[in-house]
Amino acid sequence: MFINYEHNTHVYNVTVERRDNQFFITYDNNEYTVTATEVKPGQLSIQLGSRIIKSVISQGDDSKFVFIDGSIFKVKRIELTGRKKTEKKEGDLNSPISGTVVHAKVKEGSQVKKDDVILVIEAMKMEYLIRAPYDGKVKKVYFKEKDQIEIGQLTAEIEKEEE
Incomplete structure (x- = not known):
């Protein structure tokens, strides 16, 4: 599945594949293996290598917001049939x-x-x-x-x- 995420007004494109309880994330020709465990509703513990990352997830109208270490990431799933153009203006x-x-x-x-x-x-x-x-x-x-x-x-x- 293709996902766009926005951080500091920049949009990043990634692909995510789930196999069992692991996620394989590809970005910029690099693949990362991630394990995510739901601690309680809306809160995840993410393991990336030896690093444990705690996050909070909030659902929006057409996207999700992920909060990690004070940073906010807007995540939106993109269908394979094409990308929708958004009307968001710079600023x-x-x-x-x-x-x-x-x-x-x-x-x-x-x-x-x-x-x-x-x-x-x-x-x-x-x-x-x-x-x-x-x-x-x-x-x-x-x-x-x-x-x-x-x-x-x-x-x-x-x-x-x-x-």
Whole structure:
């Protein structure tokens, strides 16, 4: 099966094959053998070689969000018949999880640097940071503190700074 995952506004293409309780993941002509064990619903313990990685998985409308060591990975399965074109514009920051906005760190018109925190969302007693993917100017912020947010909703728009 082909899977796309998005991290820091870059999309990666991988293939995944399952054999018994192992997954064989191919990316950039390298194959990795992974064993995944569900610790409890939505939480996995992933073994990659001698390394154990703990992750939390959240289901979106058409994709899943995987949280590993403070990083968020958007994972979407692609059918073999072809790829759908998405209408996501560069600079759109979508929520990776449903929860409550606890901090809105910027306002419309604010200048931001890459990795600046835009919003902080609390879900499952954990805080998730929505960060700027690059230097730029905040065009629009769609949520304020204490607002409820759903997975996949547009949180903010950032206009990339000209280089």
